[in-house]
Structure formats: structure tokens, C-alpha cells
Amino acid sequence: MNAYQVAVTDYGFPDLKQEKAILEPLGFHFVTGSCKTSAEVAALCQDADAVLTQWAPVTADAIEAFRKCRIIVRYGIGVDNVDLEAAKRKNIPVVNVPDYAVNEVADHTLSLMLGIVRKIPQIVQRVRAGEWEIAPCRPIIGLQNRVIGVAGFGNIAKAVVQRAQAFGLTAIGYDPFVSEEVFARHGVEKVDWQTLLSRSDIVSVHLPLTKETRHIFNEQAFRAMKRTSFLVNTSRGGTIHTSALIEALQSGEIAGAALDVLEEEPVAPDSPLLQMDSCIVTSHCAWYSENALMRLQEYAALEIKRLFSGETLRHIVNGVGKS
Known part of the structure; x- marks a missing residue:
């Protein structure tokens, strides 16, 4: 007889074989959905002992409908689709998975940086069109002795800095929650927000999406950046005010941007971001x-x-159950 129910609100994986192999021996049975609304989340999860979610809106209304839930786990790092305070009010720990793709995101960040700085897509397009130039798409800057500034200094930012330093970049960073000693340990100078913007040749974004960070890259931020600087974002699309970025690129306020995340996804086919070489x-x-x-x-x-075996949870993000 199944002792517990785990509800999977939505997922983009081929199957749930791994989850079932781990949880079914403990007596879990699975209910799954493709929830797009909080009402759908509430209906699916109302009798669940545990909830797994990827993108579905796990709102306060949905959480209020949970009768038995003891844990909510977000597939991924960001938890902006889960109402953390509502879960806290019901004494439900919200847990993320911050350590599954640190190297992949860092590799992609450096790939975007190299692509936009070295203008790789534009050059490839020209070669395919029959144009062969040994100094194409001028100007292209060298990376040695340039400054990379990381906004946020978690595990991914640290991995990005390690890679960037191998290219000869000097690293500075902004994160009010990290001490100067931690920055120094990784060869990074801790700076304030305005210094990060004004000194960086490349700004790499590694921020969670919160009230404080939403649209932190806005008109004022782009005006503070060098006209020769580049912005790379592999964290959360909402940290950038999209229309302000478009204006900054069109006006030449910054030299370029490389984005893996956007405020609205998927990107609209007619977005100006897709029409610009920068x-x-x-x-x-x-x-x-x-x-x-x-x-x-x-x-x-x-x-x-871990929770149902009496072990300690590793990555609680809303403070419930932390000693």
C-alpha cells in the first residue's frame, strides 16, 4: 500500500524514472500534471505529501489548498514561481537544487561572452554568405587585462570568474551578502553597485529574481556602464528591463548583450533583440x-x-526547518 503521495506539477523531462526509483521504495506514488494556473496546482497537490515543481505557479492561493504537504521542491535554482512566505506560514520548507548545473551554466556564460565579444555569429554569417575577411566586424577587443564584473557571487559566479581569469580578465564583483574575504579568496575585488557598472568591460549577471533585483539593469544602469561594455545574463530575465536594454543597444549606450534568459519566454519572433548584431x-x-x-x-x-527518512535538508530557501 502506498503511504505517501508526491505531486509533480509540471516537468520538461522525458520521464520521471529517476524520481520514482528513489521515492517509490519509500512508499510514494506519483500524480503528475501540466499545471499552468494556481487553481490547477491546488487541485493536483491538495492531498500531496510532497510537491515537485518546475515552472507552475505555486502561489499563496495554491499553497493554502495543500492539506498534507511537508515539502515543496523546485526543479532548478530560482524559486520565483513559489510563494516562499505562504509556504513559511504553513511551515512547509521550500527547497531548490542549486548545485546540479554549476559548470554547465558557467561554460555557457563564457561561451556567450566569447561569442558577443569576438562577434562569432556575425562572422560565421558573413563567411556563409561568401565574405572572407581576416579582420572582420571591426572593432573587436582583446580580453587580456579587461575587467569582468559579476553581479552576484554564488557558486556559478565563482565558476565563471575562474574561467574568465584564465582568459586574462581581471575580476570585480558586487554582492552585499558576501564578505570581502570570500571575494578575495577567489581573486575578486568586492565593489559597490555603481563601481561594478562603471569599471566593467563585461558585466555577467548571476542574481536571483527578487523585489530588489527586478529591473536592476534599467536605464540608469545602462547609462552608468561603459559604451564599450557588454552584458551577459544567464541568471534571471527579470533582472533586466527589456525595453531599456533595447534602447541602450540601439543608441550605442553599451556595445552588446548576450542573453540566455528573458523577461518573457519564449522571445517574440519580432523582438528587436533578434534583429541586432549587437x-x-x-x-x-x-x-x-x-x-x-x-x-x-x-x-x-x-x-x-531526506525529509521522509529523517535526514537534514540541504537547500532550504524559505527558512523553515533550518536549525
Whole structure:
């Protein structure tokens, strides 16, 4: 007899074999959905002991309908689709999976940086069109002795800095929640927000989406950046005010942007961002490798296993159950 129910609100994986292999031996049975609304989340999860969610809106109204839930696990790092305070009011820990794709995102960040700075897509397009130039798309800057500024200094930012330093870049960083000692340990100078913007030749965004960080890259921020600087974002699309970025690129306020995340996804086919040589857009795929995909599903299920086996949860984000 099944002792517990785990509700999976939505998922983009081929199957749930890994989760079932971990949780079914503990007596879990699975109910799954493709929830697009909070009402659908509430209906699917009302009798669940545990909830796994990827993109579905796990709102306060939905959480209020949960009768038995003891844990909510977000497939991924960001938790902006889950109302953390509503879960806290019901004493439900919300857990994320921050460590499944650190290297993949860092690799993708450097790939975007190199692509936009070296103008790789434009050059490839010209070669395919029959144009062969040994100094194309001028000007192209060298990376040595340039400054990369990281906005946020979590695990991915640290991995990005390590890679960037191998290219000869000097690193500075902004994160009010990280000490100077931690920055220094990684060879990074801690700076304030305005200094990050004004000194960086490349700004790499590694921020969660919160009230404080939404649209932190706005008209004022772009005006503070160098006209020769580049913006790379592999964190959360909402940290950038899209129309302000478009204006900054069109007016030459910054030299370029490379984005894996956008405020609205998928990107509209007629978005000006897709029409400009100064912008590269990829499809929120920085996290992806086959290995990372497997880790994401495994690590999410293991958090549920920990709770129901009396072990300590590793990645609580709303403070419930932390000692």
C-alpha cells in the first residue's frame, strides 16, 4: 500500500524514472500534471505529501489548498514561481537544487561572452554568405587585462570568474551578502553597485529574481556602464528591463548583450533583440547537458527522501526547518 503521495506539477523531462526509483521504495506514488494556473496546482497537490515543481505557479492561493504537504521542491535554482512566505506560514520548507548545473551554466556564460565579444555569429554569417575577411566586424577587443564584473557571487559566479581569469580578465564583483574575504579568496575585488557598472568591460549577471533585483539593469544602469561594455545574463530575465536594454543597444549606450534568459519566454519572433548584431539570444539552455538533466531530477528527489527518512535538508530557501 502506498503511504505517501508526491505531486509533480509540471516537468520538461522525458520521464520521471529517476524520481520514482528513489521515492517509490519509500512508499510514494506519483500524480503528475501540466499545471499552468494556481487553481490547477491546488487541485493536483491538495492531498500531496510532497510537491515537485518546475515552472507552475505555486502561489499563496495554491499553497493554502495543500492539506498534507511537508515539502515543496523546485526543479532548478530560482524559486520565483513559489510563494516562499505562504509556504513559511504553513511551515512547509521550500527547497531548490542549486548545485546540479554549476559548470554547465558557467561554460555557457563564457561561451556567450566569447561569442558577443569576438562577434562569432556575425562572422560565421558573413563567411556563409561568401565574405572572407581576416579582420572582420571591426572593432573587436582583446580580453587580456579587461575587467569582468559579476553581479552576484554564488557558486556559478565563482565558476565563471575562474574561467574568465584564465582568459586574462581581471575580476570585480558586487554582492552585499558576501564578505570581502570570500571575494578575495577567489581573486575578486568586492565593489559597490555603481563601481561594478562603471569599471566593467563585461558585466555577467548571476542574481536571483527578487523585489530588489527586478529591473536592476534599467536605464540608469545602462547609462552608468561603459559604451564599450557588454552584458551577459544567464541568471534571471527579470533582472533586466527589456525595453531599456533595447534602447541602450540601439543608441550605442553599451556595445552588446548576450542573453540566455528573458523577461518573457519564449522571445517574440519580432523582438528587436533578434534583429541586432549587437545581441545574442539563446533559449534558456545554459543549464542543459545530459548529465545535468539527470542530476537535477536525482537531486530534487533526494531532498524529499531526506525529509521522509529523517535526514537534514540541504537547500532550504524559505527558512523553515533550518536549525
